Amino acid sequence: MSNCNTCPSNNSCNKNKKECNIENNPRNKIKNVIGVMSGKGGVGKSTISVLIAKELKSLGYKVGILDADITGPSIPRLLGLKDKKATMSIDKEILPVETKDGIKVISLNLMIDNEDDPVIWRGPIVSSAVKQFWTDVLWGELDYLIIDMPPGTGDVALTVMQFIPISGLVMVSIPQDLVSMIVAKAVKMARTSDVKVIGIVENMSYIVCPDCNKKIKLFNGENIDNFLKEMDLELLGELPMIASISNLEREHEEVPKEIEESLKEIVIKIEKSLDNK
Ligand SMILES: Nc1ncnc2c1ncn2[C@@H]1O[C@H](COP(=O)(O)OP(=O)(O)OP(=O)(O)O)[C@@H](O)[C@H]1O
Secondary structure: OOOHHHOOOOOOOOOOHHHOOOOOOOOOEEEEEEEEEOOOOOOOHHHHHHHHHHHHHHOOOOEEEEEOOOOOOOHHHHOOOOOOOOEEOOOOOEEOEEOOOOOEEEOHHHOOOOOOOOOOOOHHHHHHHHHHHHHOEOOOEEEEEEEEOOOOOOHHHHHHHHHOOOOEEEEEEOOOHHHHHHHHHHHHHHHHOOOOEEEEEEOOOOEEOOOOOOEEOOOOOOOHHHHHHHHOOOEEEEOOOOHHHHHHHOOOOOOOHHHHHHHHHHHHHHHHHOOOO
16 A cells, blocks of 8 residues: 555655555545644644634645544534544445535544543554554545644654654644643654654634733743744744634634634645645
8 A cells, every 4th residue: 555656745755665654545645744733732733723724725725634633532523523424435445524615524533423432442552543544534635634633742643653644743832831841842753753843833822802902921931932942943823812712613613703814824834834835
């Protein structure tokens, strides 16, 4: 199954071809794979994965989301797909579920009977499920596949970096020192694995005062500029903390107005970084 011609990295990677662990499904043609990672849990990876996918889709790209958060999958809910199920093709390939606006999605929660049943699997089984989402899902032709990574720098993150040809990672952080420290670990892990880090999105960066429109920083984490400099990272954008983010769960819900502009800028930077603009 391994084949450089059908690989999103398409011969531009530094991997020794003989030692490349990546298997590609020749029936898929995926141009760019973007991992959304943090290292830390609950900072907004899934939310930002969905927002980036929606923005790319609105620009006319063919987009898919692979929910690699096997034990805590939230993508189907965020896209209003909680009652949908993935099916099998006659060739025994997994067919992703499609949102009304055409984003293809695979998540373990689209394959189990009850979304609130826990997945009590050990690391290697979780990792092999993620690999299968890459090799056994019939994604078809995609311009961008967004991978919502699980929190942490453990087994699954390693599997994604070693077995899926990631074009670049978007790191998500919030302005707290503890979080920056853990995001730094994720950045270092990516660089050790020769995976490009596109840049960082600072989520829940501020709130906007409803009376005077002033931006108020809620957390007093270290200055992001110092962190960016230390880690040699690009800031893709800062997103405010807003209540309407939770509306994403409603089917058809658009990107909240308050973050439209910032999101556009984030996506333009991602496109440029992957040389698509
Ligand atoms: N900018 C924001 N403003 C307000 N709430 C937000 C924002 N971003 C995310 N949230 C909320 O924070 C919670 C965690 O978000 P999300 O599930 O996207 O994080 P995660 O990093 O994917 O979590 P996990 O590590 O569990 O996978 C959710 O309830 C989400 O609605």
